[in-house]
Amino acid sequence: MTSTVSMTVNGKQVSAECEGRTLLVQYLREKLALTGTHVGCDTSQCGACVVHVDGISVKSCTLLAHQAEGADVVTIEGLADGDTLHPMQEAFRENHALQCGFCTPGMVMSAIDMVNRHDTLDEKTVRHQLEGNLCRCTGYHNIVKAILAAHPVMKGAA
Amino acid sequence: MPEGGIGASVKRKEDFRFLTGRGNYTDDEVRAGQLYAHMLRSPHGHAALGSIDISKAAAAPGVVCVLTGADADADGIGGLPCGWGITSKDGSPMAEPKWPIIAQGKARYVGEVVAAVIAETAEQAADAAELVEIGYQALDAAAVTETAHLDGTPQIHDEAPNNLCFDWDFPAPEAADAVDAAFRAAAHTARLQLVNQRIIPHSMEPRAAVAEYDKGDEKLTLYCTAQAAHAMRLLLGAFVLNQPEHKFRVVAPDVGGGFGSKVAPYAEYAIICWASRRLERPVRWLGERAECFVTDAHGRDHVTEVELALDGDGRFTGLRVNTVANMGAYLSAFAPLIPTYLYATLFAGQYTTPAICCNVKAVFTNTSPVDALRGAGRPEATYLLERVIDEAAQATGIDPVEIRRRNFIAADAFPYQTPVALLYDSGAYERALDIALERADWSGFGARKSASEADGKMRGIGIAAPIEATGAAPSAIAGQLGARAGLYESAQVRFNATGTVTVFAGTHNHGQGHETTFAQLVTDKLGVPLENVEVVEGDTDRAVMGMGTYGSRSLSVGGSAIDRAMDKIIDKGKKIASHLLEASVDDIEFDSGTFTVSGTDRTIGIGEVAFAAYVPHNYPLEELEPGLDEQAFFDPVNFNFPFASYVCEVEIDPETGTVSVERFTAVDDVGNIVNPMIVEGQVHGGLAHGIGQALMEGAVFDETGQPLTGSLMDYTLPRADTVPSFDLDHTVTPCPMNPLGAKGVGEIGAIGAPPAAVNAIVDALRPLGVNHVDMPVTSQSVWQAIQSAKAS
Numbered sequence: 001m002t003s004t005v006s007m008t009v010n011g012k013q014v015s016a017e018c019e020g021r022t023l024l025v026q027y028l029r030e031k032l033a034l035t036g037t038h039v040g041c042d043t044s045q046c047g048a049c050v051v052h053v054d055g056i057s058v059k060s061c062t063l064l065a066h067q068a069e070g071a072d073v074v075t076i077e078g079l080a081d082g083d084t085l086h087p088m089q090e091a092f093r094e095n096h097a098l099q100c101g102f103c104t105p106g107m108v109m110s111a112i113d114m115v116n117r118h119d120t121l122d123e124k125t126v127r128h129q130l131e132g133n134l135c136r137c138t139g140y141h142n143i144v145k146a147i148l149a150a151h152p153v154m155k156g157a158a
Numbered sequence: 159m160p161e162g163g164i165g166a167s168v169k170r171k172e173d174f175r176f177l178t179g180r181g182n183y184t185d186d187e188v189r190a191g192q193l194y195a196h197m198l199r200s201p202h203g204h205a206a207l208g209s210i211d212i213s214k215a216a217a218a219p220g221v222v223c224v225l226t227g228a229d230a231d232a233d234g235i236g237g238l239p240c241g242w243g244i245t246s247k248d249g250s251p252m253a254e255p256k257w258p259i260i261a262q263g264k265a266r267y268v269g270e271v272v273a274a275v276i277a278e279t280a281e282q283a284a285d286a287a288e289l290v291e292i293g294y295q296a297l298d299a300a301a302v303t304e305t306a307h308l309d310g311t312p313q314i315h316d317e318a319p320n321n322l323c324f325d326w327d328f329p330a331p332e333a334a335d336a337v338d339a340a341f342r343a344a345a346h347t348a349r350l351q352l353v354n355q356r357i358i359p360h361s362m363e364p365r366a367a368v369a370e371y372d373k374g375d376e377k378l379t380l381y382c383t384a385q386a387a388h389a390m391r392l393l394l395g396a397f398v399l400n401q402p403e404h405k406f407r408v409v410a411p412d413v414g415g416g417f418g419s420k421v422a423p424y425a426e427y428a429i430i431c432w433a434s435r436r437l438e439r440p441v442r443w444l445g446e447r448a449e450c451f452v453t454d455a456h457g458r459d460h461v462t463e464v465e466l467a468l469d470g471d472g473r474f475t476g477l478r479v480n481t482v483a484n485m486g487a488y489l490s491a492f493a494p495l496i497p498t499y500l501y502a503t504l505f506a507g508q509y510t511t512p513a514i515c516c517n518v519k520a521v522f523t524n525t526s527p528v529d530a531l532r533g534a535g536r537p538e539a540t541y542l543l544e545r546v547i548d549e550a551a552q553a554t555g556i557d558p559v560e561i562r563r564r565n566f567i568a569a570d571a572f573p574y575q576t577p578v579a580l581l582y583d584s585g586a587y588e589r590a591l592d593i594a595l596e597r598a599d600w601s602g603f604g605a606r607k608s609a610s611e612a613d614g615k616m617r618g619i620g621i622a623a624p625i626e627a628t629g630a631a632p633s634a635i636a637g638q639l640g641a642r643a644g645l646y647e648s649a650q651v652r653f654n655a656t657g658t659v660t661v662f663a664g665t666h667n668h669g670q671g672h673e674t675t676f677a678q679l680v681t682d683k684l685g686v687p688l689e690n691v692e693v694v695e696g697d698t699d700r701a702v703m704g705m706g707t708y709g710s711r712s713l714s715v716g717g718s719a720i721d722r723a724m725d726k727i728i729d730k731g732k733k734i735a736s737h738l739l740e741a742s743v744d745d746i747e748f749d750s751g752t753f754t755v756s757g758t759d760r761t762i763g764i765g766e767v768a769f770a771a772y773v774p775h776n777y778p779l780e781e782l783e784p785g786l787d788e789q790a791f792f793d794p795v796n797f798n799f800p801f802a803s804y805v806c807e808v809e810i811d812p813e814t815g816t817v818s819v820e821r822f823t824a825v826d827d828v829g830n831i832v833n834p835m836i837v838e839g840q841v842h843g844g845l846a847h848g849i850g851q852a853l854m855e856g857a858v859f860d861e862t863g864q865p866l867t868g869s870l871m872d873y874t875l876p877r878a879d880t881v882p883s884f885d886l887d888h889t890v891t892p893c894p895m896n897p898l899g900a901k902g903v904g905e906i907g908a909i910g911a912p913p914a915a916v917n918a919i920v921d922a923l924r925p926l927g928v929n930h931v932d933m934p935v936t937s938q939s940v941w942q943a944i945q946s947a948k949a950s
Contacts, residue, residue, distance in 0.1 A: 019281070035186040036179015038414070040362045041447040045870035048362060076179035089177040093169055096835045099843065100669030101176030102363040102414025108177065123883065130878035134870075136362050136415050137669045138839060139846030139907075140878040 005065045009034065010078030018065050024058075025049045027065035028075060036076040036105050040134070047133030050106035050113075051075045057113035059132070076105035079112075088112050091150035092143070099137035107133050111147045112154070121151045159750040163682030167835035170674040171688070172667070181412045184366040187381045189440035192368070193222055195430050196283035197449065198273040198290050200265030203301055203524035203863015204312065207265060207272065208293030215275055215289040220282030222437060224290065225274040225429065227262035235259060235432055238423055238488070239397035241389075242495040243640040244520070247327040252520070253318035257488035257527075259398065259425040259432075264297070266314055266487035267524050268865055269452030274429045276441060299524040301863040303484040304461040306521040314487060314522045323485050323520040324494065328502040329578055336513035337467075340476025344467035348550035353932045354538045356459035356484065356857040357850075358867075359531050360875055361668075363414020364445040365454060367427045369434040377405045378435060382427050384410035385420045385666050386706020387696045389643065393423045393491065399431055403698075410696035413668035417847070418530030419454045420668070421708050422491035426453075451868050456857055457531025459484035460497060464542040466511075466549075472556045474509055474565050479516035479542060486527035493529050494520065499579075499639050500535030500627075500709075506576035507543045508587045508623045508801060509565040514577045524863030530708060532847050532908040536626040544622040544913035548920065549929060558917070559595065562623055563588060580627055582799050584891050590825045591623060591803040593887055598805035598823035606807070606820075616810040617820075618922025624804070624910030627797035628710035628902025629893075646793035647711070648704035649719035651680070651727055653786035655772035657765030658690040664704010665716035666696045669843075670904065671836040672712060678832050679717055679898075683724045684764055685751020702789055710902020713832065714798050718896040722790035730786060734767045737778045798893040798901040802826040804845075806914040810922050815941030817853055817919060819882045824910070826886070829893040829901035837903050838886055844907020845884055850876040851908070852915035856934045874934075923947070 005022075006015035009032060016031035028034045028051070040048030042061055049060040052074040079086040085093065088111050098104040107130075114129045115121065126147050127140070135143060162168045175181055212224040237256040244252045261272045273290050277283035298312040305311060306321045314321055327334070341347060367382035378401050384390045391408040395401045413420060430441040445453070460483050467476035483497035502516045547565075551558040567574050569586040576582065595601075603619045610617035630636065631645040648664035659680055667673055677691035694700050704716065728748050735753035736743040745756045754761045770777055771786040807821040824841055831837050854874035858866040867873040874880075892899030912933060919935050920928060926947035931939055 021281070033188075034179070035183075036181070038183070038363070039185070039444075040364065040414075041870055043447060043869055043871065046362060046447075076177075080178050085174075085177060092177055093173045096170070096839045098173060098176055099671070099839060100362065100415040101172070101181050101412065102183065102361075104176050105179055127879040134360075134362060134875055134877065136360055136417070136847070136875070137843045139842035139844075139876070139881060139884065141842040141846075141883055142839060144878060144883065 005069055007068050007071045007073055009073045010075060020066060022065045023061055024063040024065050024068050025060035028060060034075050034077050038102055038105060040103065045134065047110060048103050048106040050109040050133065052109060052113065057110050076108060087153040088150045091146040095142045095146035095149060097138060097142040097146035103133060103135045107135065107143055111150065114147065115151050115154045121148060123148065159685055160681050160687040162678055162688040164678060164832050166678065166833065168674055168678060168688065168833055170671050171677060172673045183363055183412045183414055184368060184381050184383050185444050187368045187411065189368060189370055192440040192442050193276050193278060193437065194280040194283045195433060195441050195443040196275045196280065196287045197271045197426060198275065198287040200261060200268060200270045200272050202265055202294055202296050203268050204297040204299040204314065205265045206295040206297060207261060207263060208295055210273065211291040212273065215286040218282065218286035218289055220278040221286045222276045222278065225260065225433060227258050227260040230258060230260050231262065233432065234400060235428065236398045238425060239393050239491065240489040240494065241393065241491045241642050243642065244324045244326055244494040244498050246324045252324035252494055253315065253322065254489060255315035255317040259428045267526055268863055269449065269526060271425050271429065274433065276433050276437065299861065299863040301524045301859045301861055303459055303521065303523065304482050306523045307519055314524060318522055321522045323489065323522055326498055326518045328498070328516050333513065333515040333577065337476040337478050337515045340467045340513045344475060345470035346468040346550065346553045347465060348546050348553045349465045350546050350549055350930055352462045352464065352542055352545060354458045354460040354462065354541055355933050357457050357531065357855045358451060358857050358873060359417045359419035359454050359457060361415030361417055361419060364447060364450045365420065365424065366444045367430055368440060368442040369430040370440040371434040371438060373438050377407065378431055379407045379409065380427060380431055381409045381411060383413050383420050384408065385413065385416040385668060385708055387666060387698050388664060388703045389706050390423055391698050394428055394431065398423065398428045407699045410666050413666065416668045417532045418457065418534055418708055421706065422455055422529050447870065448868060452526050452865055455490045455529030456486065456526050457528060457534065458538060459528055460538050462542050464546045466546045468550055468554060472554045472561050472564050474511040476513040477505055477511050479505060481516065481518045483518055483520045484523050484525065484528060485520050486525045487522060488527050490527040490529035493527065496530060496535040501539050503578045503580050503627060504536050504539035504625065505543060505578050507540065508567060508625050510567055512577060525859050532844065533905040534709065536905065537909045537912060540622065540624045540909045541913045545916060548917045552929065558621060562591065581796060583796055583893060583895050585799060585801055586889060586891050587623060587801060590801065590827055590889050593889065594803035594805050594823050594825040597885055597887055598807065598821060600805065603807070610809050616812055616922040618918040618920070619805065619807045620914050620917025620921050622804045622910045622914035622917060624906060625799055625801040626906055626909050628800055629714040629794050629798040630709045630711050631797060632795055633793050643705065645705055646791050647716040647719045648702040648791050649716065649723045650702050650787070650789040651720060651723040653727065653768035655769055657768050659684065659686050661691065661693045661720060662701040663693060663695045663716055663720065664701055664706065665712040666707040668707065670707065670712060670840065671833065675713060675832045675836060676717065676720055679720050680724065683721065684727065710904040713898065714893065714896050714900045714902055715792055715794055717898050717900060719790050719792035721897045722792055723788045726788035726790060727786060730788065731764055731767045733782055734771055735762050738762055738770060738776065794896060796895045798829065798895060800826065800828045800901040800903060800906050802906050802910050804910045804914040806918040808915065808918045808922060810919065810940060812944055815937035815944060817935060817937065817940060819849060819915065822882050823885045824907065825888060826906055827889045827891050828903040830890060830899035840903045841886055841907045842884055844905055845911045846876050846881045847908040848911025849881050849915055852912040852933050852935060854880065854934050
């Protein structure tokens with residue numbers, strides 16, 4: 001049985017028919033063709049599917065699409081302004097914080113939320129806060145560097 | 159010269175796509191009319207398959223068909239092939255039982271496909287799979303590596319008595335005599351019993367595939383998570399599907415990490431190709447993480463006894479290794495190679511040990527098949543060697559640094575023939591060690607240890623000096639050793655008419671940054687701006703046949719092929735320029751994108767030459783074909799030999815056994831470096847992988863073959879808060895065997911980090927009388943080691 005689910009995604013009003021068991025990540029990927037959000041584990045362990053729901057980072061494999069009815073959702077596709085990257089995206093590029101790119105969307109979304117929630121950040125805090133996002137390529141070294149580099153830029157721009 | 163040539167830390171060309179959600183991974187490929195496959199998998203480690211009743215599933219909503227092993231046989235579908243053959247010490251070929259794409263007669267590991275359901279939606283396929291009725295008769299299992307070959311153990315394959323795949327001696331029978339003599343004459347010996355535990359690859363992108371058969375031209379297209387598209391096509395087409403190569407296109411689009419696990423052909427890919435051909439509709443499959451846990455080829459899984467003989471001066475005189483290596487239930491594509499020629503050939507390490515011998519027994523067990531995983535054989539070799547050296551340091555009373563120095567192959571001794579087949583081309587080991595010790599403040603360790611002790615903690619420091627053989631491989635030598643494929647690499651460098659360049663390469667980029675690094679080669683040599691170079695990989699219809707990316711081979715072998723193709727471009731360009739500049743071809747020089755008549759100021763840019771080649775109005779057509787598009791293959795004459803010195807420092811809380819990596823210093827020598835930023839990233843990733851193996855990761859099966867670490871809640875992967883930041887440096891000893899002077903970098907971290915970490919932990923625990931702790935060294939195992947030591 002399907003029913004209509006409507007929400008705002010990356011500033012646009014969207015709606016699509018989906019089953020009750022449809023996850024938010026499936027809604028984004030399969031109904032809206034927003035394939036930047038990835039499914040890495042399906043047990044809420046890896047964080048490749050992190051998006052922002054009403055401004056807060058959420059693992060979109062852990063939320064039913066119906067639970068996001070009426071919500072304001074931002075995905076990795078909604079960050080850059082044309083060719084101008086969001087400061088966190090730019091910091092990832094500048095610091096070689098991505099290799100295969102698969103965990104990257106979730107990492108970036110988690111990292112932005114982390115910066116939003118912290119007036120100051122140090123390495124230990126970043127590492128602890130990143131605990132919900134797995135990366136197998138980078139050893140996290142450059143991801144941590146990138147987040148620490150983006151923090152003052154984002155705070156300065158605010 | 160445009161910016162961004164060799165040596166520049168250019169930001170990656172591929173990053174914009176990945177950072178903005180525009181990556182194109184296999185599961186992003188959508189096809190009109192596509193069907194979804196769900197694999198029904200054996201829940202038993204070892205079971206006879208009685209009746210299989212698919213009738214209810216076949217009648218379920220949305221189901222298009224249900225496929226079984228019998229259907230595969232009826233359609234003439236072959237088993238998954240093995241790409242390497244090993245000969246046992248008695249001259250017999252290895253046991254090579256058929257690996258059916260869907261189990262036939264028996265299921266031999268948890269996760270083996272027993273039926274495939276194809277339906278209109280993923281949910282319908284999954285729902286219907288629950289309606290397939292299989293009369294399993296559970297059988298006793300052989301699931302333990304060290305006992306699988308013993309009499310009385312349940313038999314897995316009729317073709318492999320005692321579950322033995324092969325029983326292999328290396329390098330030759332007489333080597334054992336020399337080693338025996340070394341032990342008889344030894345002043346000191348050291349011995350360890352080690353487990354190099356099984357680990358699971360865990361690329362963040364699950365394996366996935368989309369197959370589309372076009373009846374109109376009888377052509378099959380497979381999009382899949384592959385590291386080697388041409389090899390995938392060759393193996394699946396020729397051995398499994400009977401699909402001719404010219405009617406079979408394999409595309410590996412963006413791939414989210416591989417680490418070796420995406421090289422082999424897999425049953426699911428064959429099943430959806432076959433289903434698509436039968437149904438004449440696209441069929442897709444996406445692995446869930448739980449499926450990847452049991453079906454992505456696992457790595458390592460050795461049980462080893464290692465013994466080292468030394469003379470009175472602490473010089474290594476003989477090394478003896480006996481290993482039982484677990485192959486899992488079937489032979490994955492390169493499984494037999496890993497505990498043999500990728501393993502025993504590394505036993506010399508960075509040292510002059512004159513006599514080395516080993517025996518490897520490879521066994522089948524009721525566990526997931528094992529294959530290449532980051533390092534593949536070389537981590538196992540390096541671990542046993544660097545561990546037993548620390549044990550020898552203890553036996554001789556010589557400092558671990560000093561004992562390594564005494565045994566290093568000297569920098570002026572190259573080329574150096576090891577007793578285990580490899581001819582090392584270059585090396586400068588002591589220099590890397592010196593830099594590592596300096597950066598790690600080795601001499602200041604005592605003060606840090608005292609500080610830890612004052613805080614109630616224990617502290618240890620360990621070193622490892624890994625070497626590996628990368629850049630597979632000289633095809634002829636590989637063929638003599640059992641390879642069933644060539645191991646060259648290919649490249650095509652195409653100037654477009656307007657002066658931009660497209661590079662087609664047989665390698666594949668799944669995180670290594672080829673789109674940037676390979677473009678840098680072109681910018682450096684041909685003077686074409688970086689943004690005007692595009693690298694195309696992973697499509698058998700576009701790139702020339704190459705062997706793919708694994709074993710840290712892409713730059714040294716694939717990059718060398720690109721370099722060769724560019725040489726041909728320059729040669730042809732000179733001929734065109736000589737015509738345009740009205741000079742003898744012998745007088746034309748090329749540098750930084752410009753052809754010059756020697757000794758004059760008459761020049762022409764390579765872009766203009768390319769234009770003339772495609773718009774040949776003023777062109778020597780009677781002597782030269784139009785176009786500027788050259789292809790080259792590179793088959794290396796030898797492997798290359800990256801090396802490193804790593805220093806790891808740990809702190810242990812004796813109350814909990816918790817190990818914290820406080821410092822990690824890595825000095826690597828990977829030859830000439832094209833992009834230092836990317837090289838450092840490769841080292842970081844390898845080190846984290848190695849620390850993961852040392853401290854956290856381990857696949858555990860019970861005695862029935864049931865996996866006990868089947869989710870990310872049971873299997874511990876390194877996370878940001880469980881690995882340290884790394885202090886990196888490098889030396890540059892160019893490889894003399896390829897035109898770039900490059901060596902591999904993708905695996906060395908995973909090879910060297912485990913022994914460095916375990917040596918550090920054992921150093922911390924040694925005052926308690928502990929001389930070894932098996933990996934993964936968890937807080938539990940450390941705590942138990944401390945309690946046992948206290949009790950004795």
